[in-house]
Amino acid sequence: DQQVKQNSPSLSVQEGRISILNCDYTNSMFDYFLWYKKYPAEGPTFLISISSIKDKNEDGRFTVFLNKSAKHLSLHIVPSQPGDSAVYFCAASTPGTYKYIFGTGTRLKVLA
Amino acid sequence: SAVISQKPSRDICQRGTSLTIQCQVDSQVTMMFWYRQQPGQSLTLIATANQGSEATYESGFVIDKFPISRPNLTFSTLTVSNLSPEDSSIYLCSVEERANEKLFFGSGTQLSVL
Numbered sequence: 427d428q429q430v431k432q433n434s435p436s437l438s439v440q441e442g443r444i445s446i447l448n449c450d451y452t453n454s455m456f457d458y459f460l461w462y463k464k465y466p467a468e469g470p471t472f473l474i475s476i477s478s479i480k481d482k483n484e485d486g487r488f489t490v491f492l493n494k495s496a497k498h499l500s501l502h503i504v505p506s507q508p509g510d511s512a513v514y515f516c517a518a519s520t521p522g523t524y525k526y527i528f529g530t531g532t533r534l535k536v537l538a
Numbered sequence: 539s540a541v542i543s544q545k546p547s548r549d550i551c552q553r554g555t556s557l558t559i560q561c562q563v564d565s566q567v568t569m570m571f572w573y574r575q576q577p578g579q580s581l582t583l584i585a586t587a588n589q590g591s592e593a594t595y596e597s598g599f600v601i602d603k604f605p606i607s608r609p610n611l612t613f614s615t616l617t618v619s620n621l622s623p624e625d626s627s628i629y630l631c632s633v634e635e636r637a638n639e640k641l642f643f644g645s646g647t648q649l650s651v652l
Contacts, residue, residue, distance in 0.1 A: 430580070458639060467547070469630055469643030470581070515581065517641075524569060524634055526641055528581040 429453045430518050432529035440537050445503040447532050449516035452497065456518040460526070461490060461501045464513045473514075474501070506536045540565055540633050544644030551651050556619040559647045561631035566611035571641070572604070575628040584629075587614045621651045 431450045439445045449459075457478040462470035476483040476490045476499065483490050489502045503510055513533045517526045541564040551557050561570060572584040584604055585593040593606040608614045618625050632643045 428580075435578075460640065462641075462643075467645070467648070469542070469544070469632075469645045470641075472640045472642070475639065517581075519639075524571070524586065525583060530578070530580045 428530075429456075430516060430527045430529040432514075432516060432532050434532050435530070436533040436535070438535045438537060439506045441508055442505045445501075445506045445510065445534055445536065447501040447503075447514050447516075447534065449499045449501075449529055450497060451499075451518050453518070453520070453527075454497065455520045456527075457521050458519045459490070459492060459499050460517045460519075461488075462515045462517065462528075463510075464515065464531070470515060503534075506534075508536050508538050510534060511536045539640075540567065540635060540642045542631060542633065542642055542644035544631055544647060546647055547645060548648040549650070551621050551649065553621055553623065553651060555621055556617055557621065557647075557649060558615050558617045559629055559631070561614045561616070561644055563612045563633055567633040568611070569634060570608065570614045571632045571634070572606065572614075572616045573630040573632060573643075575630065575646075577627070581630065584616070618649065621649075623651045625649060626651045 460475040461473040463473050464470040474488045492499045513531045515531045517528045519526045543562045570587045573581045575581050584599045585595040587593045587606045587608040589608050605617045629647045632641045
């Protein structure tokens with residue numbers, strides 16, 4: 427049972443435009459969500475997170491939106507840059523645990 | 539943020555052999571985690587390694603196949619034993635920064651089994 431789903435395996439966006447990456451989850455106990463970026467031959471690096479008490483968190487060009495009723499979160503990258511081309515994973519955790527459940531990733535390609 | 543050194547970065551192994559992956563952290567951490575990423579799949583937690591106690595394995599992973607050592611607060615190893623082509627994956631060690639509730643990852647080990 428895939429508790430965290432990223433239904434789009436890939437996404438192409440023109441440089442300067444907005445990239446929107448989506449993530450759905452099924453476990454209503456999840457209270458903390460993270461986005462990671464992964465380049466080839468490197469480990470995932472933390473990008474941005476959001477707690478379930480918020481519906482938006484912003485850090486520079488990156489904004490994460492959380493819709494708890496829909497069990498959906500999204501990552502917006504504005505403006506997109508070629509260096510943003512990577513695989514993006516969303517992850518979720520439940521209170522008091524150290525276990526993070528990851529989605530399958532979305533490969534973003536930003537075209538120059 | 540924690541700096542994690544993982545090696546080897548990649549290896550090609552024969553069926554039936556074993557590979558030991560090392561993970562070194564630049565600070566003392568209570569828990570270290572080992573993940574696997576199979577081709578096209580998500581990151582899946584294999585086990586949690588605490589210093590001074592046996593590792594805790596997730597469903598579907600067993601100690602005989604994935605023995606883990608945690609001799610001190612900055613180091614851990616994961617061995618993938620009796621290799622088969624199905625073990626071809628990226629293996630990642632990670633630590634949690636409790637204050638910020640983030641996971642930090644090593645650079646990963648790309649294992650290919652022939």
